Amino acid sequence: MRKELGGIFSALMVAFNEKGGINERGTREIIRHNIDVMGVDGLYVGGSTGENFMLATEEKMRVFEIAVEEAKGKVKLIAQVGSLNLQEAIELGRYAKELGYDSLSAVTPFYYKFDFEEIKHYYNAITEATEMDMIVYSIPFLTGVNINIDQFAELFENKYIIGVKFTAGDFFLLERMRKSFPQHLLYAGFDEMMLSATVLGVDGAIGSTFNVNGVRAKKIFELAKEGRVDEAREIQHTTNDLIEGILDNGLYQTLKEILKDQGVDAGYTKQPMKRLSSEKIERARELSKKYIGN
Template identity: 30%
Template sequence: MDFGRLITAMVTPFDNQLQIDWTQVGNIMDHLIEEQASDSLVISGTTGESPTLTEEEKLKLFEYAVTHSKGRAKIIAGTGSNDTAHSIHLSKEAEKRGVDALLLVAPYYNRPSQEGLYQHFKAIAESVRIPVMIYNVPGRTGVNIDAATTVRLSHIPNIVATKDCAGTDQLTEIVRDAAPGFLVYSGDDSAALPAMSVGAHGIVSVASHVVGNEMKQMINAFLQGNFAEAARLHGQLLPVFKGLFTFPSPAPVKAALNYKGLPVGGVRLPLIQATEEEGRYIASLFQ
């Protein structure tokens, strides 16, 4: 499966009581697909505040997203956790609800060995029929999925992609050695262009909530061989890429969306929403 070049890890909109605002879920999906050039959407990933969503909320989000997208974008369900058995259960339930693929984060906190990581992802992938994208984000999980382990996983038939935040050296090794057709995505907005320069297919993005069109222009310029224009756009977008991670995500991108008139509410504890000063800083990125 080709998920496209620009995938957005979508926020979960909340109302004033921090319950899911279902009207705004649809509105944000439409915004991302129709106005920000997203090819696929990750539902209930870290940016969607998966740690504080209940299983019932996640399953309702998957079902709603599939129905609302009407095939306009691929729907990728975030079903990974640090409990293999529960990840299998949630993945099976997501598959029943018609999602196109799964995003499986590396098990966090319990820090398994490389063999443990391999067996974890293998067990989940073999429990479903739909495609799987693994997600390596050592800064959050405390464990790196080594390039060799990702390459090994790439030979499991329905493990078709990785979202990797470990840097261009590791991405280069994966691109070089992975099974034919295996897709590599950067998980870091500011690394999108450097990653593509070493063979990555695209980006799983947070900034694409608000600068998706510009990011797609940068990607297309690179693909067309206009490297100077791609570099210019990357430089222009860099303050936004960095600014949206100056305090714990997804509070900054939610502040940006609220500022732009797309109400998505606040964030659930233990995250806290932007202060007035932080909100002014986020607004300054778009002035």
């Protein structure tokens, strides 16, 4: 198992300007906030939280570059390269390798109802072309793709596939995977369930709310690993109060408003994501004051 890739990884947010272009200065501020203030162990770059699936290939590459430039080797970097366009995924993977990323990740191919053989070919093609470690990004509630334990076993026959970002609520499957694949990395993908996943033995977590709540996330993870579950549960309660407020107010928009309230130029979300009303902006600021502080 690549133990050095364990720990708490922020699913990196990207700042955009009002016209939808990358706000490079703001994105750098988000990266530094994650490293210097949240104290995360790594960054998961190019995922859903980075609004990746609305970006052009060149924009995705630029985000990869900015993360490398700003992280300066202080934390581990995972590049999410998954795409419905397999050639784009390969191109992004090769570029991330050139930039020195520690691992690739790729969302399961979605929209079209690909069968498992097609899904396996997709991962094998990316890893064969890049010769890079790969973390499968399993998020069934958005992709509609469910992979069972026998299919994960087939994927793991590929020596480059080292783990899974498990963004699902099927904790029976998670437990079975931990028992069956002790040498592979498992990451919790639902921030609100991180304690439960950590008790089941995940190696780390990758989450969007870690951009603003990374300190608590690390504490939950560390306490649970030490067996101090009662203490970790109290922090998870507070975390989930915050997450509940964020989800009710608008996930990505609210996270960016909280970052702004913390002095980070987090910019805007890309259209067609809508802007927050003045009332919701004020609610985001209230959440920031109550749960994050100044």
